[in-house]
Every structure is written in structure tokens, then in C-alpha cells.
Amino acid sequence: MRLDKFLWFVRLTKTRALAQDLAEQGRMRIDGRVVDRAHAAIRVGNVLTFALHGRVRIVRVEALPARRGPAPEAAACYTDLSPPPVDEPRSAT
Structure with missing residues (x-):
């Protein structure tokens, strides 16, 4: 399956055009390869690493979806290995 279709099908991006732009920036890795x-x-078992919405996302492909379905169906196609978001320290005033 194409990388852009996977990102769009599993709802990591809102549109396929955004998925294409993300992939073509050269800042995405599949199993460590740029x-x-x-x-x-994309194949089952691949690990994707990329920056999205101000944080690094790491996802492992568990299944290749046949369509862009509902969110629970999409979430079953990957495992999120990303570190939890870091809260910014608050300034004491």
C-alpha cells in the first residue's frame, strides 16, 4: 500500500493531499530509512516515524486497511509507539 493512502486511511491526516505533502518533505522514516x-x-510490521502537530509520532503498521472507515476501525490498523506529550513547565508568577 502507498504511504500517503495509509496515512489518510488510518486518519493520521485529514486529507490525502496533506499525507502526500508530509511524505514528500523528506522528514518521514520507514524502519529508519528516510x-x-x-x-x-508500506507493509505490515513497518515502523513509521514522523513529526505531526508539533510532536514526533511513531506508529507500527498492524494491518493494511481496505478503505477509510470509522475511527475505531482505523485505529486497529496501527499501534502508537509515540512517547507521551511533554507538558511545558509553567512559570511561577
């Missing part, structure tokens, strides 16, 4: 094309092949 990817700079939206048509890179």
Missing part, C-alpha cells in the same frame, strides 16, 4: 515520496510501499 522517505521522500508519497508512493513508498
Whole structure:
């Protein structure tokens, strides 16, 4: 399956165009290899690493979806290995 379709099908991006842009920036990795094309092949077991919405996301592909379905169906297609978001320290005033 294409990388951009996977990102869109599992609802990590809102549109396929955004998924293509994310993949073509050259800041995404598949199993540690830098990817700079939206048509890179994704297989079950691959680990994707990329920055999205101000944090680093690490996801392992568990299944290849056949369609962009509901959120619970999409979430079953990957395991999120990302570290928890870090809260910014509050200033004492």
C-alpha cells in the first residue's frame, strides 16, 4: 500500500493531499530509512516515524486497511509507539 493512502486511511491526516505533502518533505522514516515520496510501499510490521502537530509520532503498521472507515476501525490498523506529550513547565508568577 502507498504511504500517503495509509496515512489518510488510518486518519493520521485529514486529507490525502496533506499525507502526500508530509511524505514528500523528506522528514518521514520507514524502519529508519528516510522517505521522500508519497508512493513508498508500506507493509505490515513497518515502523513509521514522523513529526505531526508539533510532536514526533511513531506508529507500527498492524494491518493494511481496505478503505477509510470509522475511527475505531482505523485505529486497529496501527499501534502508537509515540512517547507521551511533554507538558511545558509553567512559570511561577
